[in-house]
């Protein structure tokens with residue numbers, strides 16, 4: 001660590017490089033493990049927002065769809081702050097647009113959806129031959 | 132052929148994804164350490180395009196045959212196994228000749244490992260870098276694996292790829308060795324910490340090897356550190372890995388968190404201030 005780095009850290013301007021390494025790895029591994037590149041993820045994000053917007057008004061600035069990974073399980077996490085539910089006629093139209101017969105309840109949706117991706121087994125396969 | 136055959140020998144792939152992180156060094160040292168503990172051990176150099184397990188073991192001048200000739204039945208297995216002089220429990224089997232890059236298939240690997248396994252307690256397979264054919268061949272006969280990595284982003288990322296492949300192949304258990312640890316850098320958080328790496332890769336840790344100049348010295352000599360009871364930190368780490376593999380409960384200490392004893396710190400301080408000894 002150089003004196004400059006040390007001062008930067010003291011002033012809270014820079015994280016230690018080990019911490020940065022961990023954060024960067026977690027992000028890149030979430031993508032590696034799901035086989036989704038940033039471009040595909042961005043496309044998926046846009047499409048998800050589009051669908052959700054038909055039902056509820058969401059804060060696009062705050063909205064976030066990302067991959068998170070823990071213990072070799074990767075999850076797609078959507079955090080979409082809802083401003084308000086759409087009025088009923090709009091909902092019916094939205095339902096018709098996606099081919100649903102009935103309008104869904106206008107209850108506010110849960111704000112966070114975590115969908116585990118099935119790219120890797122959460123549990124290790126049983127050992128071929130225990131000694 | 133030996134009268135005693137073990138019921139289920141341990142067949143362990145030593146792999147990393149990224150090159151140059153310490154697979155061959157681990158294979159050589161672990162092989163010697165296990166042999167010294169009385170285990171009949173065969174180390175198989177599956178990295179035959181760029182083989183150097185023979186060099187690390189000091190056996191480079193004694194190779195006549197390889198697994199290739201054994202499978203072609205131009206020699207017997209005993210002729211191809213190169214016994215280590217000082218540690219007769221250890222034998223090296225080169226998979227092939229650097230000039231014959233094309234011959235090895237996963238089936239070849241399974242056949243040769245099955246033959247070797249009849250007369251060994253441990254078979255360690257030194258895997259080539261990468262995740263292509265070389266890896267697939269080397270992994271074909273493995274039951275379990277040790278993934279070795281260093282605390283660096285690229286090595287950890289590549290290790291993760293390999294772990295994914297091992298999982299889908301049903302190789303288990305897969306354990307982790309963290310190599311070239313620099314305790315000071317870790318303590319000041321300028322390097323990924325031990326917990327960071329084990330959290331990210333979600334594997335049980337079977338060994339921690341610090342960065343140690345003695346590794347280079349021993350490589351120069353062709354005498355693995357574990358051969359002569361060398362007391363260097365890396366030597367101890369390799370011995371401990373061997374013991375843990377055999378099921379012994381050897382505590383793992385994170386060297387970046389280990390606090391030196393009061394006396395050692397005091398002595399150090401006196402040394403620094405007086406410059407006496």
Ligand SMILES: Nc1ncnc2c1ncn2[C@@H]1O[C@H](COP(=O)(O)OP(=O)(O)OP(=O)(O)O)[C@@H](O)[C@H]1O
Pocket residue numbers: 147149150151152153154155156157178259260310311312340341342343344346347350365
């Ligand atoms: N703990 C250590 N301390 C210091 N040097 C080390 C340590 N471990 C390995 N090295 C050095 O790192 C280099 C690479 O080691 P090694 O050949 O074992 O890696 P490898 O993974 O087998 O490489 P490859 O992918 O090319 O087969 C060697 O020069 C070795 O001496």
Ligand SMILES: [Mg+2]
Pocket residue numbers: 154155156178257
């Ligand atoms: Mg090697």
